[in-house]
């Protein structure tokens with residue numbers, strides 16, 4: 515299939531769509547919200563909604579909106595002021611969305627999340643039910659990170675990441691990430707050199723990761739690197755992802771018409787099951803297990819479980835059932851999973867045979883430290 519036809523077939527059949535709007539699309543040079551941009555996006559989203567698509571917005575801009583209200587000339591450096599700005603700005607942001615969408619007789623609902631909400635399976639399912647119910651009631655849910663309470667340990671980090679996780683949460687068909695750049699270039703367009711826009715990414719390999727340039731806009735948390743990271747997750751969930759310029763005229767309609775704009779990341783064929791999506795990305799790993807080359811190969815190429823014998827180092831403080839990261843000896847994370855032993859038990863049995871476990875700690879839950887059903891290769 516030609517790449518234009520492939521794109522067209524992928525986007526046209528998308529019914530449930532996540533649209534992530536970055537601060538750079540919503541903020542006018544420096545501070546100040548760009549109301550024209552809000553209203554243009556609301557118009558396009560409303561049209562898509564009327565065309566029987568379900569849309570969830572993941573929006574940034576709360577902190578920027580708060581800065582405007584509080585008359586801060588630059589983004590504060592301390593967390594209490596950032597969180598206060600988010601609190602002031604979030605209501606303002608929602609009011610603008612509400613008014614813009616009301617022009618098209620569309621109703622919106624606010625959903626604020628922290629990473630912690632997704633880490634707990636019950637809360638994860640609860641968030642999923644709420645979002646599905648809102649969609650079924652014909653609302654347009656507007657999601658943001660709950661910035662006023664999020665501390666480092668429970669943060670998504672940036673809204674690109676949040677949008678990828680929401681994609682998984684509601685089993686969306688398409689993720690669209692809008693910022694102020696056209697898409698992914700083969701190198702930084704700001705260097706002045708001729709940079710080529712990459713329209714199609716089949717595989718997010720090292721070469722693609724190296725194309726990412728960082729943002730120098732203090733209001734934008736993630737640069738292209740965080741967009742590629744979000745796309746990497748979404749395509750693993752089996753979801754096509756488009757990164758495009760949210761300020762380009764009619765951008766959403768153009769994307770959904772199959773026009774070759776922005777960068778399309780193709781979904782992977784071997785999509786993760788919903789439970790494995792949650793293990794890999796819904797949970798935050800609380801420990802690290804370093805394994806030898808034999809164990810890495812057995813897991814990655816042989817589809818095997820992690821046994822104690824291949825473990826060479828254990829760090830972090832974790833309980834049985836927690837999520838941990840698996841690293842190879844060069845320090846590269848290659849898998850995540852739910853561990854069957856706590857950190858103290860694991861330190862005593864690392865490097866030993868499974869049949870020795872009981873003799874060392876006095877009992878045995880299982881031969882495997884992480885069973886392959888609870889293990890996800892990254």
Ligand code: GLU
Pocket residue numbers: 536537573574575576577578600658659661671672673674733734735736
């Ligand atoms: N949650 C932040 C805000 O609303 C934005 C984070 C981001 O852009 O990644 O201001």
